[in-house]
Amino acid sequence: MDAQQIEDIGDAHISTNSETPLRNDAFVLSQDEKIAQIQEHFAQIMQTLGLDLTDDSLSGTPYRFAKMYVKELFYGLDPAMCPKLSTFDNKYGFRKMVVEKDIALDSSCEHHFLPIVGHAHVAYIPKEKVIGLSKINRLVDYYAHRPQVQERLCIQIRKKLQMVLDTQDVLVMITAKHMCVSSRGIKDKNSSTTTIDYGGVFQKAEVRQEFHSSLEA
Numbered sequence: 001m002d003a004q005q006i007e008d009i010g011d012a013h014i015s016t017n018s019e020t021p022l023r024n025d026a027f028v029l030s031q032d033e034k035i036a037q038i039q040e041h042f043a044q045i046m047q048t049l050g051l052d053l054t055d056d057s058l059s060g061t062p063y064r065f066a067k068m069y070v071k072e073l074f075y076g077l078d079p080a081m082c083p084k085l086s087t088f089d090n091k092y093g094f095r096k097m098v099v100e101k102d103i104a105l106d107s108s109c110e111h112h113f114l115p116i117v118g119h120a121h122v123a124y125i126p127k128e129k130v131i132g133l134s135k136i137n138r139l140v141d142y143y144a145h146r147p148q149v150q151e152r153l154c155i156q157i158r159k160k161l162q163m164v165l166d167t168q169d170v171l172v173m174i175t176a177k178h179m180c181v182s183s184r185g186i187k188d189k190n191s192s193t194t195t196i197d198y199g200g201v202f203q204k205a206e207v208r209q210e211f212h213s214s215l216e217a
């Protein structure tokens with residue numbers, strides 16, 4: 001790819017795959033080994049930028065940066081970190097829409113490694129299984145903590161919930177601001193991006209309308 005093609009893909013913010021593109025050897029290194037390697041690489045970047053790493057304020061930055069990447073921002077790359085999504089029998093026979101709204105979302109754009117900040121709304125209509133509501137928040141948090149594309153984030157949450165809840169009737173909506181749009185490139189401070197992904201009965205416009213009305217409640 002030449003430099004122009006690289007720019008074009010980043011600015012379009014598109015992804016072709018609903019799976020995070022991970023290599024097979026992604027978890028061969030331990031967390032501590034990853035931190036040590038990233039620390040070294042980031043020190044190189046700072047060096048290249050001309051920064052004085054012997055300065056008291058800067059000397060710890062490569063380590064802080066590496067630890068933040070591995071343990072805080074991108075812990076969701078590791079499938080072992082996926083929250084336990086225990087479900088319960090739908091004993092009440094509740095067959096109406098459940099909406100978990102305004103779930104805080106912190107992610108990072110995989111094209112620029114800059115923050116994506118916003119919120120998610122998740123809706124489902126139970127069949128035989130229901131799930132603890134906080135599990136939905138945890139699942140959003142888990143998938144958000146990877147280098148992401150907003151569309152893919154929506155799809156990954158939707159698919160996982162469909163599997164766990166054993167129903168296609170799941171909707172995921174995300175509205176977020178992308179720092180790579182507000183702080184560089186077009187530098188638009190006001191725009192945000194909304195993505196919606198759904199399956200099952202949410203394909204019907206009137207069911208989606210009920211979801212949208214519930215957001216205003």
Ligand SMILES: [Zn+2]
Pocket residue numbers: 010013109110111112113114178180181
């Ligand atoms: Zn970006």
